[in-house]
Amino acid sequence: MARYTLLDILTYWLPSHATAESESCWRDQQVSRVHVCQQCGKSYAVHRSLWRHQKFECVNSMPKLSCDICNYQSPHKWCIDNHKRKRHSKII
Ligand SMILES: [Zn+2]
Ligand SMILES: [Zn+2]
Numbered sequence: 263m264a265r266y267t268l269l270d271i272l273t274y275w276l277p278s279h280a281t282a283e284s285e286s287c288w289r290d291q292q293v294s295r296v297h298v299c300q301q302c303g304k305s306y307a308v309h310r311s312l313w314r315h316q317k318f319e320c321v322n323s324m325p326k327l328s329c330d331i332c333n334y335q336s337p338h339k340w341c342i343d344n345h346k347r348k349r350h351s352k353i354i
Pocket of ligand 2: 329330331332333334345346349350
């Protein structure tokens with residue numbers, strides 16, 4: 263375990279903590295490594311941004327949910343729940 267210290271591992275995995283030595287290497291990787299959303303084609307330099315986009319933003323990556331009472335549609339389940347509570351509060 264003498265070869266890699268915890269700091270070495272951290273600088274490898276966390277770009278913001280990169281040392282000057284490894285920074286240029288990381289920059290090259292970042293330029294060439296563009297993360298593209300397969301659903302809508304949006305691209306992000308950082309994988310975390312793409313992950314957040316797909317999880318919370320990308321409408322296309324989510325199944326279209328619809329209200330089972332009327333024809334209201336939304337990709338978000340909480341929108342449907344909200345809608346049901348507002349529009350069909352007697353039933354829900
Ligand atoms: Zn997308
Ligand atoms: Zn409805």
